Amino acid sequence: MSNEQMQKLHGHNRLADALADVTERYRAANPNSLERWENAHNVMPGGNTRTVLYYEPFPATMIKGEGAYLYDMDGHRYTDFLGEYSAGLYGHSNPVIQTAIKDAVDGGMVLGAPNQWEAKLAEIICDRFASIDMVRFTNSGTEANLMALGASRAFTKRDKIMVFDGAYHGGVLYFAHGGTPVNVPFDVVYAPYNDSDGSLAVIEANAGDLAAIIIEPMMGAGGCLPAEKPFLETLRSAATRHGIILIFDEVMTSRSSAGGLQQRIGIYPD
Structure with a gap:
């Protein structure tokens, strides 16, 4: 030795x-x-x-x-x-939030009917995010992404989803190291993050079959890597050109501005 x-x-x-x-x-x-x-x-x-x-x-x-x-x-x-x-932007046990929760609990939590506040919250979200016209509330980021992907496949009548190496979109939508055995069995194709040419090649090779492109404008689990603006512009242009639904997963970045990271960079998803 x-x-x-x-x-x-x-x-x-x-x-x-x-x-x-x-x-x-x-x-x-x-x-x-x-x-x-x-x-x-x-x-x-x-x-x-x-x-x-x-x-x-x-x-x-x-x-x-x-x-x-x-x-x-x-x-x-x-x-x-x-x-x-x-998500814990206001810290723990914030008194204003605690009071609101207590008031809601006092009025009953599971009423089996629409309540007086859900449409108001949806209106606030639509006002803040330029890309959002209507809202469907879900229980988690995982569920929101599943609904977005399922809706994209139904709308486009296509099956494939383009994801990015290292991405995490939920417990059953994990795409580092080839994914996990418990992933939802979508037909996925992988593209390299922050690589415009490489990603565009994947899009062009699968354009007729791609229902959606899902991406975090800052890859969280992959190391908090911000997407470069020209890279996102390439995806936006290609998605529009081929009728592919572009999905931004802003679970982690929606608080980057009043309208999310999409507002800060001026690039909007579908």
Whole structure:
């Protein structure tokens, strides 16, 4: 073994030892979270219901949030830099939001009929987003994207969906490393993110069969990579030319301005 190989091996061993030490200290400092996680395995695969919240050796269990802070079962306080991927814009336990929730609960939550506020909220959203004419509310980003893709296929009478390497559009719409076995079995074609020529080649090769192109204007799970404006302009132009529905997944970027990232860059989806 050469000196260079020996140095690399020594460095690897040092990192492994340091990681093992940190892991053991984390376990010792979070016994209640560890116990909860171990018990949760009996009723939930992986010990929780949201894969993105898992990390090794086990996730800390939070019991309370106030403002910018989270508190776990073992008495630790954390500063929340994630903010529910930007959905938690107002922080935790905001009193204005809490009051609105309490008022709604006091009036009944599941009435089995339209309520007085849903159309008002839809009107606000339509006013803010230039690309939105009407709204259909869903329970999650995953469900919204599934509805958008299903509607695109029905409208265009085509089957294929163009996605981008590394994209995440929901638990059953994950397109990194070739996707996952639990993905919805859409007929998908992959294109390279931020590569105008490469993506255009994929579009031209499949234009007659493509129902939709779905893209995040900033790829979140792929590393928070903002799409370059000329790249999005290429997609917009090609989609219009071939009658393909262009879908922007703005679950993470809709708060980039009053009208989302699409308003900031001046490129609008269908």
